[in-house]
Amino acid sequence: MTRTAPRGLAPVRAVAGNGAVLIAKESSTTPAVTIHAAFHAGTVYDPPEHAGLAHFVSRTIDRGTETRTAEEIAESLDGRGVSLSVTVNRHVLSLICTCLVEDLDPILALVADIAMRPVFPAEEVETRRSEIVTLIRQDEDNPATVANEGMLADLYGQAHPYGRRPRGSVASVEAIDRAALRRFHAARFRPGSLSLVMVGDVETSRAIDAARAVFEPWRAAPADVALLPEPAAPGTRSVRVVPMMNKAQADIAYGFTTITRADPAYYAYWLMNNILGQYSIGGRLGDSIRERQGMAYYAFSSMDANVIAGPLTIRAGVSAANVDRALASIDDEVRRMASEGPLESEIKESRQYLIYSLPRTLETNVGIANYLQTEEFFGLGLDYDLRVAGLLEAVTREEVHEAARRTLDPRAATVVIAGPYAPR
Amino acid sequence: MSPQVHEEVLDNGLRVLAQEVRTAPLASVWCWYRVGSKDEGPGLTGVSHWVEHMNFKGTTNIPRDKVKGIIEQFGGYWNGYTWIDQTTYTETATRDALDRMLFIESERMANCLYDPADCESERTVIISELQGGENDPDTLLDQELTATAFRAHPYRHPTIGWLADLESMTREDLYGYYRRHYVPNNATLVIVGDIDTKDAMTRVVQHFGGIASGEVKRRRPTREPEQLGERRVTLSREGTTAYLKLGFHAPSLSDPDFFPVLVLDAVLTGAKGVNLWASFRTPPPQRSARLYRALVNTGLASSVMGGVIPTQDPFLYTISITATEGTPLDRVEAAALAELDRVRTGGVTPAELTKARNQLRARLVFENDSITNIAHQLGYFQTIADWRVFHSLRERIDAVTVEQVSAAAAARLAPANRTVGWFDPIPVSS
DSSP: OEEOOSSSSOOEEEEOTTSOEEEEEEOOSSSEEEEEEEESOOGGGSOGGGTTHHHHHHHHTTSBBSSOBHHHHHHHHHTTTOOOEEEEOSSOEEEEEEEEGGGHHHHHHHHHHHHHOBOOOHHHHHHHHHHHHHHHHHHHTOHHHHHHHHHHHHHHOTTSTTTSOTTOOHHHHHTOOHHHHHHHHHHHOOGGGEEEEEEESSOHHHHHHHHHHHHTTOOOOOOOOOOOOOOOOOSSOEEEEEEOTTSSSEEEEEEEEOOBTTSTTHHHHHHHHHHHHTHHHHHHHIIIIIIITOOEEEEEEEEOOBSSOOEEEEEEEEOGGGHHHHHHHHHHHHHHHHHHOOOHHHHHHHHHHHHHTHHHHTSSHHHHHHHHHHHHHTTOOTTHHHHHHHHHHTOOHHHHHHHHHHHOOGGGOEEEEEESOOOO | OOOOOEEEEOTTSOEEEEEEOOSSSEEEEEEEESOOGGGOOTTOTTHHHHHHHHTTSOBSSSOHHHHTTTTGGGTOEEEEEEOSSOEEEEEEEEGGGHHHHHHHHHHHHHOBOOOHHHHHHHHHHHHHHHHHHHTSHHHHHHHHHHHHHOSSSGGGSOTTOOHHHHHHOOHHHHHHHHHHHOSGGGEEEEEEESOOHHHHHHHHHHHHTTSOOOOOOOOOOOOOOOOOSOEEEEEOOBOSOOEEEEEEEOOOTTSTTHHHHHHHHHHHHOOOOSOTTTGGGSOOOOTTSHHIIIIITTTSEEEEEEEOOOOSSOOEEEEEEEEOTTOOHHHHHHHHHHHHHHHHHHOOOHHHHHHHHHHHHHHHHHTTOSHHHHHHHHHHHHHHSOTHHHHTHHHHHHTOOHHHHHHHHHHHTOGGGEEEEEEOOBOOOO
8 A cells, every 4th residue: 555645545455365456545524435446447448339338338338237137236235225337438438426424335335235246137228228218309409519520520520529419319229239338348348447436535545345245356357557649639610500599599619629638738728728718717718708708608628638539619608690700800810819818917826826726626535535536547646636736826927828829829729619600 | 403603794884794614715796786687677577687687887986897807816706697586796815905906896886887878789689699598499488478377467578678678768767776786785795705704704794885775665575366378479480490488386485385386396407406596507317307208208208397496475486397309299298298287186106206305405415616716605695585595495495395396386387377379480481
């Protein structure tokens, strides 16, 4: 076991004999424990012919194991007031729940059983398939989702794992069978791809021991890690409109590819994104589009620097009459950030905000567990919460400006507009 | 034992609740006003919410261009919300920002500017918020169902307001409403976190002590007449997915039936807890709940969610259902009503009561995991009833009996008490 200096979060991290990473952090805020089990089993691992497979697994993995029926799992969770969330993003599928501290052992055993021995019962698969199809149809009726997924498809290409719709299409989901679900599970759910975080009112040694008891007997060779093609940054601007004339408002998604999380420029990008579209209500974008022009309830940017160069996405929801003006305003702010860079005062404000907001981020068990999983996934180190302020302090104005210059160029933006809008 | 809450009422009528919680070096401040959309008259629907927006636009001593960043420099979070009974504002930041947070709230109470240009600019922001909501068929149906279920009580109109009122309201309407309701004797200030109560109270007096109280003229309350028969509303609009919503007139928090109905909802759709700020962010434990089994596990619906929320006057118990692709709404409705009939006529079992209690007890623990949530709950209950209700929740849930839940089901789920809403999609034209 390794332990960080006795300040900051100071979690305990152990690696089980089978390669599973077990992390525990004691916190006595409430008599509860958050369990967050993450596997390298995200949507990037979908085979091209089965888009939506990881998501389908996330909807069915907890519907029966070799020793428990779906009904028994439901009773075990519901009887203790536990809600198990199974989430999936580009790289990771996570099983997350919070239980009362006295329920830690049985719930941990249940989570382990679900992760290790799911059977994907045929009846459950069919029921969940119809739920997924309904979700996809709801997405198709949602301008925000249509715009965002459309922009990523255009930016990365529909065949790229970052460009595919995470839930797949109705056709691809209809083609997924039990065998595909079982194959995905067998390939991706291995002890070596598990990172288990436990945060709550329990001694760390006791939590680690409890986790060892249920996960250590699991034996399987490590899973492959995805080798993804780096996206080619588009050299030209593209604007696509998806007419949804039955809607009241249009959504704009406007994006670029950025950098990897491991890139040394990450902290400069983080500050740049905060200034552009986060600080206060939506940074410069929010100030222009919402505060000064009154065009939108939301206008902001977000950045996902990831295993490969993830997207920087700008979003705004505006009336059809304001789409052109909002798009021009986004272009202006993007161009201004790239050409002039940030003000020193903006860097100071955003840096101070990002540093001082850490205690708030780490106030709850769920917040700490998410943070520790991010540390583990990107190999940031157990003392990252202590180092992050220094990393942000070291960023210069020129580095933030350089980040903006490298990425932000309206002439190379990928834009999708979905809603009751027809271009002039 | 309940945590120690310091309660004090200043000479101007401002009620202050302070609680020391030292789990993190943070402090959370919430300022609550007893004004919500139920206080709005004809032509002014949405004014409470719009006023909330305007109260982030600068004050006499916080110029508009200084609002941005005033709390962020302490790593802080700020927000506000308006609902049917209340309007509230919050900041959570490092504990050394306490004085700044109190200053902001005192300014908000007394000195907001309502610059005419800002009022106009915010009109379109709010209309954008309304239209963004209308992009969601479920939100649209919820609005229509509520308006159909209520005939007289002002809970019938949406908190965001009707579009025509948002288009016609004036700066004078907004400012007048602000001045009438934003007085210390209509507010509760809650401070929770790594604070020293004595120090905090000294600061409160410094910032708020000089604000004059005022007369709050309330609308005469209208009691919703008893519903005499089932009501229905059908939206046939372009869309991809069918939604069903059932609304039943529900007990207010002060009604002895409230906690039995809370338990009933846990039996039907899984426990949500009673924190409007936090409860709905985590899905309920519901896979063994009656309606989940009857609708989702049978493939008729992709989701079912119930909601009973503590309110000052009787509001609605709403059950929201999304039909699976290709399933006709009449089949979904028949299955839902059959299950509700079963509980209405047969009641609940002791095992179901035990499970519901366990769920609700766990949710009470989970939803109070931060100073922001604890402060929210103190202010929320004080605004609609009394903050002490927050500390008695577990006791009240534990006291609920099988007979009370069964009786509540029989009375509240009666056909004559329900409103049925359909969003029946018609194919989207290409």
